[in-house]
Amino acid sequence: MPTVSMTVNGQAVSGEVEDRTLLVQFLRENLRLTGTHVGCDTSQCGACVVHVNGDSMKSCSMLALQAEGAEVTTIEGLASNGELNPMQQAFMDNHGLQCGFCTPGMVMSAMDLVAKNPNPDEATIRENLEGNLCRCTGYHNIVKAVQQAAKTMGG
Amino acid sequence: MYNFNYQRASSLDDAVAKLGAASDGTLLAGGQTLIPTLKQRLASHSDVIDLSGIGDLRGISADGGGVTVGALTRHAEVAASADVPAALAALADGIGDPQVRNCGTLGGSIANADPAADYPAAVLGLGATVNTNLRSIAADDFFTGLFETALNDGEIITSVTFPTPQKAGYAKFPNPASRYAMVGVFAAQMGDGVRVAVTGAGPCVFRVAEMESALAGNWSADAVAGISVSADGLNSDLHGSAEYRAHLVTVMAKRAVAAAG
Ligand SMILES: Cc1cc2nc3c(=O)[nH]c(=O)nc-3n(C[C@H](O)[C@H](O)[C@H](O)COP(=O)(O)OP(=O)(O)OC[C@H]3O[C@@H](n4cnc5c(N)ncnc54)[C@H](O)[C@@H]3O)c2cc1C
Ligand code: FES
Ligand code: FES
Numbered sequence: 178m179p180t181v182s183m184t185v186n187g188q189a190v191s192g193e194v195e196d197r198t199l200l201v202q203f204l205r206e207n208l209r210l211t212g213t214h215v216g217c218d219t220s221q222c223g224a225c226v227v228h229v230n231g232d233s234m235k236s237c238s239m240l241a242l243q244a245e246g247a248e249v250t251t252i253e254g255l256a257s258n259g260e261l262n263p264m265q266q267a268f269m270d271n272h273g274l275q276c277g278f279c280t281p282g283m284v285m286s287a288m289d290l291v292a293k294n295p296n297p298d299e300a301t302i303r304e305n306l307e308g309n310l311c312r313c314t315g316y317h318n319i320v321k322a323v324q325q326a327a328k329t330m331g332g
Numbered sequence: 333m334y335n336f337n338y339q340r341a342s343s344l345d346d347a348v349a350k351l352g353a354a355s356d357g358t359l360l361a362g363g364q365t366l367i368p369t370l371k372q373r374l375a376s377h378s379d380v381i382d383l384s385g386i387g388d389l390r391g392i393s394a395d396g397g398g399v400t401v402g403a404l405t406r407h408a409e410v411a412a413s414a415d416v417p418a419a420l421a422a423l424a425d426g427i428g429d430p431q432v433r434n435c436g437t438l439g440g441s442i443a444n445a446d447p448a449a450d451y452p453a454a455v456l457g458l459g460a461t462v463n464t465n466l467r468s469i470a471a472d473d474f475f476t477g478l479f480e481t482a483l484n485d486g487e488i489i490t491s492v493t494f495p496t497p498q499k500a501g502y503a504k505f506p507n508p509a510s511r512y513a514m515v516g517v518f519a520a521q522m523g524d525g526v527r528v529a530v531t532g533a534g535p536c537v538f539r540v541a542e543m544e545s546a547l548a549g550n551w552s553a554d555a556v557a558g559i560s561v562s563a564d565g566l567n568s569d570l571h572g573s574a575e576y577r578a579h580l581v582t583v584m585a586k587r588a589v590a591a592a593g
Contacts, residue, residue, distance in 0.1 A: 179338070196338040196380070197370070220368045221510070223431065232408070232434040238367045239435070242338045243360075243382060286430065307511065308429025 183247050185210070186254030194241045201225045203241035204251060212252035212281045216310070223309035226282040227251045233289035235308070252281035255288070264288055264326040273322035275313035283309050287323045291330055299324070334376040340385050344465055344488065347381055351486050354379035359488065361404055361440035364432050389439070389490055392416060398495040400463075403439025403488075410438065419500035419518070419592065420454050426504060427451075428511050439489040442474070445481050445536070447567060448512035452537035453502060457518030457529035460494045468493075478535040497522055499551065501592030503584045504532070507571055514572055515580035519543075519588040521551060528556075528585060533566050533577045543585055553586040 182191035185208060192207040204210045204227070215237055216224035225237040228250040255262040261269065264284050274280040283306065290297060290305040297305070302323045303316070311319060337354075341347035351357045357379035360366055369375045383389060383404060390404040394415040401410060410416055411425035411433060427433055427441075427450050441451040442462065455462065455471045462469045465488045474482050483489070497520040504516030513532035520527050528543040546555040561581045566574035 195335055197333045197335045199367075199371075218368075218371060220364065220432075223429070226431055233431050234434050235431045237371075239363055240338060240367070240380075242340075243363065243384065245340075289430065305430055308431045 179242060181241050181245055183244050183249055185249045186251060196240070196242060198241045199237055200227070200229075200239045200241045200244050200249075201236035203244075204236060204249075210251050210253050214278055214281055216278060216282075221308075221310065222279070223282040223286060223306075224279055226285040226309065228285060228289060231292075233286050250285075252284060255284070262288075263329040264291070264323070267322040267326035267329065268319070271318045271322040271325060273314065273318045279309060279311040279313075283311065283319055287319075287326065290323070291327045295327060295331065297323070297327060333370045334373060336370075336377050337379045338382065339379055340382045342385060344386060344388065344490065347383055347386065347488060348465060348486065350379070350381045351488075354381070357381055359383055359443075361437040361443075362406060362435040363440075364428070364436040365440060365444050365446070383439075383488070398493055400491050400493045401438055402491045404437050407433035407436045407438070407441075417458070417494065417497055417500050419497070419502045419520070420458070420494060422591075423450050423454050423502045423504075423516075423518070426502075426506070426511070438492060442492070443481065443483060443489055445475055445479050446512070447478055447535050447537075448507070448510075448514070448532045450502075450504065450513055450516055450531065453504075453513070453516045453518035453529045453531040454494070455492060456537050456539065457502070457520050457527050458494045458497060458500065459520075459522060459527055460492050462489060463491045463493065464489050472539075475537050480536070495522060499592040501588040501590070503587035503591055505580050505584060515577050515584050517581060517584035517588045519547065519556075519585060519592060521547070521592070526551070528588075530561070530581055530584075533561070533581050535565075535567065540581070540585070547589065551589065551592075553590045556582065556585045556589060559585075 178193045214224035216222035220238045355378045358377040360382045390402045407424045500520035502518045504513040515532040518529045526544045526547040531537045563574040563578040568574040
């Protein structure tokens, strides 16, 4: 079996995978980083979103081998020294989650949005979360959370 | 997903050689169509040859009368580019969602030729040229049917050259779930005439000659308001009937011309 190597949340990792192993399987099953979720098999729900070389991508729609040599950030990589990152904190403050299944993907997509657009208005936030489905919240508090985080993060 | 051999091509020649050597190989660009298709076991291949390491196939360069976009250029890069016509950037910005746009590529989209894909409307609407490792193909000859193109087995798209329009606009009615075009219309005023290309409505992107001649005489939304296409042969599925799509063609054509200004 081929070996794949990449940097995940700042740490060099490698592991044996099948050619067909998806990035999300490598993260969850080899690395036991189970914060990244799988919510569909049609590439539509966004529960699996991680950052690959700084851009948000669906880790269910990418082979582990495609990420050879890449810098990957998952939801586990956001908090530091036990402190939630401002986006995570904003989801908590605004009740931006209920069951929490979609939340890792929502947070990773929102982090990419705020990095590229530090001061997004409501319409921009809604458009940019197009690839993330939530079955619980009705999105309203998610949008509020992203607005708060954008402010705290210096937008 | 059935297993396969994953191979990374180091150059265009290497990709051609690897594809030639494989018993049933396929190319991987952004993976946003291929990986979901493999996952669903709608396809299986002996070898999957990843083009993403071929730097020459990525990037946007403006030249003389137009702009050339490398096959591996991602939708997000086209959306953010000041060098491509504004209507093309706006079209790319409306494909799927941000994560799809961060992976999906121009070459992958037009090679796949999904009847509801956005890019085919711009390629045909601007009268672009599709460049491959073997030849250059005019847009009018490229899209040949449902998921069918003029590409031969083993032929690789390297770039697409878009001539600069005097005016151009794109309007789509997105499927609310997938964002693919229920109907999308690209209207462009080119140096040598008007072009109107429709995606999503039929099995394959097509032009509407009657709208083109009306717009050539009078570039305004009103000029196309009274022109409708026949519903015969248009797509009919759970998202909408052929008659509904035929109606949308006129509505989107008006919006595309209005967007072009
Ligand atoms: C959730 C979701 C929503 C989407 N919404 C839209 C939408 O609204 N509008 C839209 O237009 N598209 C949409 N797409 C499709 C998306 O745009 C894909 O990126 C595109 O169809 C394929 O591009 P790719 O680079 O991902 O190609 P891949 O999936 O890697 O490849 C697709 C096919 O093209 C072939 N191929 C790839 N590159 C080349 C090349 N250079 N030369 C020859 N053959 C090649 C491959 O062998 C394969 O058969 C969506 C996809 C998803 C998952
Ligand atoms: S698991 Fe649903 S998009 Fe990746
Ligand atoms: S909080 Fe339950 S799916 Fe979003």
